[in-house]
Amino acid sequence: xxxxxxxxxxxxxxxxxxxxxxxxxxxxxxxxxxxxxxxxxxxxxxxxxxxxxxxxxxxxxxxxxxxxxxxxxxxxxxxxxxxxxxxxxxxxxxxxxxxxxxxxxxxxxxxxxxxxxxxxxxxxxxxxxxxxxxxxxxxxxxxxxxxxxxxxxxxxxxxxxxxxxxxxxxxxxxxxxxxxxxxxxxxxxxxxxxxxxxxxxxxxxxxxxxxxxxxxxxxxxxxxxxxxxxxxxxxxxxxxxxxxxxxxxxxxxxxxxxxxxxxxxxxxxxxxxxxxxx
Amino acid sequence: xxxxxxxxxxxxxxxxxxxxxxxxxxxxxxxxxxxxxxxxxxxxxxxxxxxxxxxxxxxxxxxxxxxxxxxxxxxxxxxxxxxxxxxxxxxxxxxxxxxxxxxxxxxxxxxxxxxxxxxxxxxxxxxxxxxxxxxxxxxxxxxxxxxxxxxxxxxxxxxxxxxxxxxxxxxxxxxxxxxxxxxxxxxxxxxxxxxxxxxxxxxxxxxxxxxxxxxxxxxxxxxxxxxxxxxxxxxxxxxxxxxxxxxxxxxxxxxxxxxxxxxxxxxxxxxxxxxxxxxxxxxxxxxxxxxxxxxxxxxxxxxxxxxxxxxxxxxxxxxxxxxxxxxxxxxxxxxxxxxxxxxxxxxxxxxxxxxxxxxxxxxxxxxxxxxxxxxxxxxxxxxxxxxxxxxxxxxxxxxxxxxxxxxxxxxxxxxxxxxxxxxxxxxxxxxxxxxxxxxxxxxxxxxxxxxxxxxxxxxxxxxxxxxxxxxxxxxxxxxxxxxxxxxxxxxxxxxxxxxxxxxxxxxxxxxxxxxxxxxxxxxxx
Numbered sequence: 001x002x003x004x005x006x007x008x009x010x011x012x013x014x015x016x017x018x019x020x021x022x023x024x025x026x027x028x029x030x031x032x033x034x035x036x037x038x039x040x041x042x043x044x045x046x047x048x049x050x051x052x053x054x055x056x057x058x059x060x061x062x063x064x065x066x067x068x069x070x071x072x073x074x075x076x077x078x079x080x081x082x083x084x085x086x087x088x089x090x091x092x093x094x095x096x097x098x099x100x101x102x103x104x105x106x107x108x109x110x111x112x113x114x115x116x117x118x119x120x121x122x123x124x125x126x127x128x129x130x131x132x133x134x135x136x137x138x139x140x141x142x143x144x145x146x147x148x149x150x151x152x153x154x155x156x157x158x159x160x161x162x163x164x165x166x167x168x169x170x171x172x173x174x175x176x177x178x179x180x181x182x183x184x185x186x187x188x189x190x191x192x193x194x195x196x197x198x199x200x201x202x203x204x205x206x207x208x209x210x211x212x213x214x215x216x217x218x219x220x221x222x223x224x225x226x227x228x229x230x231x232x233x234x235x236x237x238x239x240x241x242x243x244x245x246x247x248x249x250x251x252x253x254x255x256x257x258x259x260x261x262x263x264x265x266x267x268x269x270x271x272x273x274x275x276x277x278x
Numbered sequence: 279x280x281x282x283x284x285x286x287x288x289x290x291x292x293x294x295x296x297x298x299x300x301x302x303x304x305x306x307x308x309x310x311x312x313x314x315x316x317x318x319x320x321x322x323x324x325x326x327x328x329x330x331x332x333x334x335x336x337x338x339x340x341x342x343x344x345x346x347x348x349x350x351x352x353x354x355x356x357x358x359x360x361x362x363x364x365x366x367x368x369x370x371x372x373x374x375x376x377x378x379x380x381x382x383x384x385x386x387x388x389x390x391x392x393x394x395x396x397x398x399x400x401x402x403x404x405x406x407x408x409x410x411x412x413x414x415x416x417x418x419x420x421x422x423x424x425x426x427x428x429x430x431x432x433x434x435x436x437x438x439x440x441x442x443x444x445x446x447x448x449x450x451x452x453x454x455x456x457x458x459x460x461x462x463x464x465x466x467x468x469x470x471x472x473x474x475x476x477x478x479x480x481x482x483x484x485x486x487x488x489x490x491x492x493x494x495x496x497x498x499x500x501x502x503x504x505x506x507x508x509x510x511x512x513x514x515x516x517x518x519x520x521x522x523x524x525x526x527x528x529x530x531x532x533x534x535x536x537x538x539x540x541x542x543x544x545x546x547x548x549x550x551x552x553x554x555x556x557x558x559x560x561x562x563x564x565x566x567x568x569x570x571x572x573x574x575x576x577x578x579x580x581x582x583x584x585x586x587x588x589x590x591x592x593x594x595x596x597x598x599x600x601x602x603x604x605x606x607x608x609x610x611x612x613x614x615x616x617x618x619x620x621x622x623x624x625x626x627x628x629x630x631x632x633x634x635x636x637x638x639x640x641x642x643x644x645x646x647x648x649x650x651x652x653x654x655x656x657x658x659x660x661x662x663x664x665x666x667x668x669x670x671x672x673x674x675x676x677x678x679x680x681x682x683x684x685x686x687x688x689x690x691x692x693x694x695x696x697x698x699x700x701x702x703x704x705x706x707x708x709x710x711x712x713x714x715x716x717x718x719x720x721x722x723x724x725x726x727x728x729x730x731x732x733x734x735x736x737x738x739x740x741x742x743x744x745x746x747x748x749x750x751x752x753x754x755x756x757x758x759x760x761x762x763x764x765x766x767x768x769x770x771x772x773x774x775x776x777x778x779x780x781x782x783x784x785x786x787x788x789x790x791x792x793x794x795x796x797x798x799x800x801x802x803x
Contacts, residue, residue, distance in 0.1 A: 037662070037665075039658055039661065039662050040662050041588075041659070041662065045592045061592060061593070061655060062592060062593070062655055062658065062659055063592070134674075134675070135675055217654075217675070221646075221657075221673035221674075221675045222672055222673055232651060232654070232655070235512060235513065235533055235651060236533075236535060239535050239539075
């Protein structure tokens with residue numbers, strides 16, 4: 001059975017993939033569909049959805065198109081989600097692999113370092129980091145990466161610890177392969193499935209964290225993001241619900257889609273679950 | 279039961295009808311009752327000599343008093359001073375004080391308290407008074423227990439406008455003389471001469487004031503109790519007013535769009551009066567130390583690129599009036615006869631093109647005023663308008679401390695600010711344009727580095743004028759020059775709306791509005 005067929009047996013995962021595809025297309029096509037900046041006033045302020053056919057999602061208090069905001073917000077959300085997760089995975093895998101493979105003092109040192117980060121509440125630390133380094137897209141991405149790598153490190157360490165004592169690894173040691181080579185060519189490929197599943201869920205968390213930061217006014221003030229849209233519209237919920245509801249739905253759908261995909265990947269990659277849905 | 283109600287209503291109707299002929303104002307003030315208000319945000323301290331922020335003044339205005347107060351036309355009115363005279367050379371100001379005034383702790387109030395306040399306390403702790411005192415005042419004496427005399431070194435046309443609560447609150451000498459003012463324990467138990475005394479301050483919950491039985495105006499105040507509730511969330515404040523938990527909303531207590539909704543409620547009235555003395559004026563501050571803003575044509579182009587009417591209507595929901603220049607239209611010596619800057623993008627682009635300026639060569643850092651959502655939206659709007667001229671604009675978000683720090687250190691390109699005018703250009707306006715006031719350390723000086731010796735000269739001439747005509751002429755000329763050179767980018771005059779239940783009478787009576795002593799306020803039953 002091919003990988004995709006196994007994945008497709010989970011209908012939820014298929015729906016998730018479809019939603020995410022729409023979001024990705026929207027993000028890439030945003031400048032084509034909405035050539036004017038999302039910050040630009042284009043219509044009358046506070047038009048309700050479909051009040052003017054040109055603005056199916058309505059306009060905000062400055063007459064900016066909500067639909068354009070949603071499309072450009074998708075770019076920011078996906079960009080931050082993917083990049084911060086990649087950075088976090090690189091850090092987490094490196095630290096976890098070293099700790100799990102070498103064990104002993106190295107393990108102790110690296111795990112105490114990891115625990116140091118784990119004891120601080122992730123969101124609070126992200127807020128502090130962004131506040132210190134002033135909110136730009138780079139500082140936000142890095143702050144999210146810095147707070148989200150520890151679980152990856154612990155996961156990878158666990159995988160490495162158990163795989164290290166397997167016979168194929170011991171065989172590799174006996175024939176004289178170097179440590180890094182064993183880690184990259186023998187152990188890592190066998191530990192990749194849980195990493196991918198965790199990473200996919202981390203993208204969703206990163207998007208939520210970015211939205212929360214923007215909601216609190218700690219977003220990049222030059223980028224239109226979903227969290228910013230909700231934060232700016234929150235006080236007017238009673239007068240203009242569409243300003244906060246649509247970006248909220250966008251966050252919900254995107255995060256849901258990524259979670260469904262993660263679930264599907266887990267099913268498809270986990271040999272123990274093969275045939276679960278059969 | 280129902281019938282009786284109807285009968286009563288009919289009787290009341292008849293009564294009303296019979297009273298229609300006589301003036302409505304003849305309604306007899308009722309004694310007693312509790313007035314509920316909101317202190318937003320919670321004041322750090324109620325000692326008004328040390329802190330003159332908005333909420334402090336609002337509460338402390340009921341406890342402390344000044345020598346004078348000002349009508350909506352900015353004419354001085356008696357407060358602790360019963361009457362006053364000015365010598366014909368404009369150098370000697372004599373105030374006669376009210377009789378039988380007592381401090382809340384029972385000690386008598388006298389001219390010694392005023393001399394102590396002016397010469398010691400405020401000179402040390404109040405930047406605005408210190409400036410006036412060191413520049414203009416020669417001596418302050420008390421020739422009689424109810425008389426204070428200020429002798430000036432040179433005439434100062436705005437002097438009589440400098441005795442309002444936030445500028446000159448009278449402090450009890452017997453509690454503060456010889457102490458460290460900032461750490462004096464009396465700061466926690468404010469003692470004033472006002473109609474209400476502090477009973478209890480439950481931090482985070484409410485400030486409770488009660489009637490001063492020994493108040494110097496016989497039979498006043500009418501009210502028994504005042505509560506200033508602390509409600510940190512803006513939406514909850516609106517709900518508290520709707521539910522009747524509070525009877526009064528001060529300008530800024532709720533957001534602009536809520537104001538539009540709340541003033542339509544039955545039994546509610548509103549006014550924009552009561553801010554004439556402060557007349558807050560909002561402007562853009564463009565740092566003229568370097569290009570592009572060092573060129574006056576760029577500043578003119580930017581004025582043409584911004585639809586200030588749009589800002590008033592859509593960012594501040596109509597609670598303002600487009601400003602024409604440095605002096606608010608309610609302040610003395612205002613003139614509308616200045617160059618106008620209507621919204622006209624093509625003209626703005628033409629000014630830049632004629633000047634040979636390439637906007638794309640400039641990166642402008644825009645620092646929003648960190649006072650909430652409406653101010654953020656204004657920054658976004660201004661950014662988008664300036665970008666249409668071709669400039670690159672980056673919004674640089676800061677917190678309140680960062681804003682004031684960067685502005686005070688001149689580390690900014692473009693920001694927003696607003697200023698209280700204090701009734702006279704010499705008190706609240708000139709400070710932003712005098713080249714002598716380009717000083718680091720405060721966000722409320724000439725931080726944009728506007729320098730024009732002619733303007734300095736005109737302001738000095740007006741401030742030292744003994745006759746009003748001379749001052750008016752000099753101020754008119756100064757306004758024309760300043761507006762032509764766009765020393766600041768004036769946006770609008772704030773029109774703060776006071777909302778109250780109709781049963782609260784006599785609430786806003788003077789040009790200082792809700793900071794005014796509420797000894798005439800009463801609640802109809």
